[in-house]
Amino acid sequence: MVSAEVLEKLETEFKKLEASDSKSLLKKYLTREIFDQLKTKQTSFGSTLLDCIQSGLANHDSGVGIYAPDAEAYTVFADLFDPIIEDYHNGFKKTDKHPPKDFGDCDTLGNLDPAGEYVVSTRVRCGRSLQGYPFNPCLTEEQYKEMQDKVSSTLSGLEGELKGTYYPLAGMTKEVQQKLIDDHFLFKEGDRFLQTANACRFWPTGRGIYHNENKTFLVWCNEEDHLRIISMQMGGDLGQVFRRLTTAVNDIEKRIPFSHDDRLGFLTFCPTNLGTTIRASVHIKVPKLAANKAKLDEIAGKFNLQVRGTRGEHTEAEGGIYDISNKRRMGLTEYQAVKEMYDGITELIKIEKEL
């Protein structure tokens, strides 16, 4: 039974959102009818509509504004998640089914910028949720510790180029942590969207990073998702980066069962990361295109690309370096998502050269 206190908070905050000039997908699709229909529902973990939308209610500048506190939320609150998923993922309807995992042939993806004129570095990441565990807002401190132990011991079995060490955030010096963040290897702290989504409780317990010697293969533990599996390197050799990620994901999946839904694909905390969960990005300098940011966003949008700042989401470009990546993650395979980025970036570089 959803408590009177939760219902009151929902009503108060919903009215504020309705009156705001928010452009979030939450505001766009949370009609009074949907609100009244969902406000008394709960998942078996006890998650309510408030648990799903509290971040978007607190941050009217959200782009999306909703997260799934547990995997069931995608079903229990489907009447709100489904239109948001359809809008974000280029028309992935509630009757659509995400295709089976397919990393394709990495050898067909070459170097985006062999001369090294534009691309500073290339990164491909995916998210994975451990079967049997809810997402951040429902995890207990014990579960965070349990998951970290499970992840770090599993990763300690990796060999060859993937061999590395797990570093818990707890006990890491601020200097080491900040250097890893500044070098784009480690997640930032204090994201207000995650904080207001109740995703940062017991921090830094259960959080950490695994990486190999060269920091070309990394795994984040319990930031936004249970796992972010990352391959990255300087330069534009997307084929090599994607091959490394594919090898790592296939190896790790032999050791840990991940949450996968027949219709939505791999399940993640945020609906924008469902399906392939793949974000393939370049740090790139396109000074002529970037002279008009709105134009850069418009052209990137034509190729289903998303433009972010140098430090990732919700940040600005530093020194003219933009993080540009595929926007679509659902309704296409892992290979197609990465190929969409490859083709889009190739076009952007061509346009930059012609300006």
Ligand code: ADP
């Ligand atoms: P995610 O991509 O996992 O959703 P963010 O967008 O927050 O996470 O980015 C996390 C970190 O990865 C940031 O420091 C960002 O600068 C870095 N990053 C993303 N793409 C690249 C890239 N192509 N080269 C180097 N660092 C990158």
Ligand code: DAR
């Ligand atoms: N900040 C939230 C999430 C957007 C997608 N990015 C993620 N999941 N990291 C928003 O609604 O803007």
